[in-house]
Amino acid sequence: MEFFKSTSFSKAVLIGVAVTIPIILGIATDQLEIGLALCFGAFWCSPSDVSGSLKHKQIGILFSGLLVVVISFIGGYLDIVNYLLFPILGILTFSIAFISIYGFRASLISFSGLLALVLSFAHILENLEIYQYALLVGVGSLWYLLLSTLWYYINPKAQTEETLNETFALTADFLDLRRQLIGEQPHRASLQTQLMVLQSELTEHHQTLREIFISSRKSSGKSTYHNKRLLVFVQLIELMETAIANPVNYNKMDKLFEAHPEFKTDFQKLISEFSYQLRVIAQNLNKPKHFPNNKTLSKIFETLETDLLKFKNENHSEDYERYLMLQNLLDYQKKQFEKLKKIKWLLGNPDIATSQIITKDKLKRFINSQDYNPKLIFRNLSFRSTIFKHSLRLAIIVMLGYGIGLFFDFQNPYWIILTIIVIMRPSYGLTKTRSKDRIIGTLIGAVIATGLVFLISNPYVYGALGVLSLVIAFSMVQKNYKASATFITLSVIFIYSIIEPDIPKVIQFRVLDTLIGAALSFLAMRWLLPAWSYMEISDNLKDALKANTAFFKSISSYYKKKGVVPTSLKVHRKEAFLQMSNLSSAFQRMAQEPESKQNYIDDIYELVVINHSFLASLASLSTYIQNHKTTEASEDFKFITDKINTNLDQICVQLKHMNFEGSPNSSTFKTADFTFPDHHLSNDITQLINSERRRKEAHLIREQLYWLFSLSEKMLKLTYKFNT
Known part of the structure; x- marks a missing residue:
């Protein structure tokens, strides 16, 4: 029951309505081509309708609409000789995929553009001019925007x-x-890993x-x-x-x-x-x-x-x-x-x-604004950029996939490149998982469809089953990609069964195209311009440490000054948790990669755990000093916090030169001589005043500072090991 109440299901129904109504009206008015254009426009813009504010949704759908209009117009002229088609296809694929440098919503807009590009190979115009078709696709995107906005106002909560x-x-x-x-826990490392994954979510x-x-x-x-x-x-x-x-x-x-x-x-x-x-x-x-x-x-x-x-x-x-x-x-x-x-x-x-x-x-102050500076394009035109390598890799494999489809005279060669753009992601682990799930889902869907088409021969039933399968597929795409792939296969086969009498041939090519597309995606991630996590995780480590450092400085500053809790402390807390989440996600991606590409994974894991422990300790301090009346900060407190800050700044410098590709540093880092004070760190407690509240404060502050200092020393030694 919860599934049918979910926003995923309601969005899937919305997509179903948005794509079927234009087709039904097109058939009823004998203007199917117009109906299809409107249907495509609505369908291609739907990926931008994701969780977030209404304003951001609307902007995302509008930009998707603009992109698919442009791509549909260009795609209409792609019926050209192959020696010109392939480089143009590659350039367009790279350019559209490269839009993803501008963040998550931009990646969804990019996906819409790639869908429009791929499906421009499938649709041959008979009555409409290319510019008319492109404009109608734009109208279809506005149709979806209208439906999405209406649904938001109907059920805004x-x-x-x-x-x-x-x-x-x-x-x-x-x-x-x-x-x-x-308490004592034999599986603590595993539980801590689960905790970090859950914290990221x-x-x-x-x-x-x-x-x-x-x-x-x-x-x-x-x-x-x-x-x-x-x-x-x-x-x-x-x-x-x-x-x-x-x-x-x-x-x-x-x-x-x-x-x-x-x-x-x-x-x-x-x-x-x-x-x-x-x-x-x-x-x-x-x-x-x-x-x-x-x-x-x-x-x-x-x-x-x-x-x-x-x-x-x-x-x-x-x-x-x-x-x-x-x-x-x-x-x-x-x-x-x-x-x-x-x-x-x-x-x-x-x-x-x-x-x-x-x-x-x-x-x-709690919202992170996306940088849309055009200079970001030039900064990412480098093999150091994951998105640049992904876009180039995708462009090459799309050209190769389409070439294979043409060479072997497949029924629908664009299905190969459709599979590629749906499966291939910038990370190896996700691409591998989606490839496997896509293949399994397609095979299951093909088996089910084979049985059903032999039992049913009514085209209206095929149409109804096709739309129903499409709705279920979209409602499950985030929660269970394997099941989603199964229903997408069912939907495609049912819809093609209406126009193609040789159904077994449709199923055969659907399976074959999916296998080729998934195999090419996986092989490309493994061998073509790979972007292994160890190459970039030092940036995540640096960002996490910088955020932790800012959080620590805010805490120590507030402990010294007292008064009203500044907003800056909470903002720094949010940023520390966000960067820790990014670091945990980066490590999880690394853990999904081939063992041969997991350079120094034990050392990296230790650095991730230390950063997580550091944040836990900061959370302890932050929670305590915000909820308790604390005494005046002692000179020892100021001295130790300065020492920890010095360590953190030194670690940040070493992280700039960190390299997990070569051999580790053979020399051992020697920390400066420093004796942690044994007495308490609050002026009012040094004389053992009989106040339990002050003793609890002294104990907690001292324990946390000692723990933070120890962690900073460990990080110094580990980062020095890979400092080139």
Whole structure:
């Protein structure tokens, strides 16, 4: 049932309506060619209709429409001799694919242009002039834009609710993984990898929600609905940050929980309940009466506080540090509880005070604007650019694929290049996966279609099944590409069965063309201008470290100055999480590549984990100092933060010259002599004032600074190893 409520399904239905109505009207008025032109225009622009603000969707569809009009016009004149056709096809493919340098939406516009280019080989005009056909394709894109905009106004909350719902569920999964990492864990490395992947997915959802909420505020003013959902979103971000936060490093916590397993059980039970409640909220987002009450969590907190007090009174003074560790961990969970209660309150439709509304000026700082400078084209005309190599590779393989189709006189040689542009992606792992899924899906679809066409001979049934298969295919393309490929194959075969009497021949060539296209895509990624991740992951490492450095400087500055939490700290936090997500994604791409191309993957993995640990420690500091009244920063605090900053700056310099292609540096990096202070780092605590709050602060600040310093030293040694 959830599938039919999803925006993926509604968009697929929208595409189905957009492409079938022009064809039906064309058949009814004996103007099928016009209907097909409108159908193609709508279909080619649909990829730009993705999650995000309405304004960005509309701009994306309009630019797609403009591109497909131009390509349709040019494509109409491609009925030329082969020695001219092939270079023109290559140049057009490269130019259209190269548009992707301008970001995600540009890559979707590029895909629309490639579809229009490929299918210009399939459609031969009989009654229309080329310019008329191109203009009608443009009208078709406007037809789709109209439908998409109307659907948005009919159901404006659908996208927001679905993305928010998914974010709740992912946050619950994230908390559950953090629960599993508590205490000694034999599979910690695997769990940390899963955690980083999940964090990347969460960050993507956060980016989508930022665009939806902030752009909505710009266009529609201070909507009460959007204000409340925005405040819920803010709590979800802080829930993730606090979940990452860890009051000390894992080794110390492991020893503590090994000695006192009852605390491990209690904390795991507490986090598990948080996760459970988030899932229930996700399932009942607009039904606050169905939200779980707070009694279960309150009881667990009471048990933990009682056990902690007993632990404090029964143990000797040397165990006081362990008590502080547990108390700080409990404080983090209390903050989670406060955030969870606020989410429930906000979703219960309360009256929002003006002071709680986030101003537009602050919101603007959380949106990353895409650089559309024309100079970006010239900067990417280099073999160092992944998009440049992908565009060149795609152009070569499209020419080769079309040449194979012509040479062997295939029924529809353009199916080969259609398969290539759909499958081939800039990354090896994704292309390999899509090639495999496309082949399997096509074979399954061909088998099913073969059985059905022998049982059914009614062209109207074929048409209905073709449209139904198309809708299902588009609704599943993001969630299950193999199933999507199956239904695309069914749709193509059913539609061709209406106009082509020799159905087995259609199926045969469909399978053969898909196999050739998938094989060419995979071989090209492996051997033709490969862009292995080790060649560019140093840039991701540098960006992640720069973001972590800026976040650390914001935290230390705020700890020194106190006062109102500056927006810049939250912006730097967002950027640190975003760059960490990019780094994790880059490493995952590397892990999917052939082992022979995974240069120094263990060292790179260690650098990724260190950066993740560094961010976790920063999240701990950030969460603590924003939610507690802290004492004046001591001279030792300033001295150590300066030392960490010096290390980070030095690492950034070394990352500029990092190279994973050659042999590692034979010499060993020697760190400067430095003794970490043993006494506490807050002036008010050096005299052992009998204040538990100050002792907790001193313990946490010192532990985090020591951990950050240790991590920066490790990074210095690792980056020096590959510094050329």
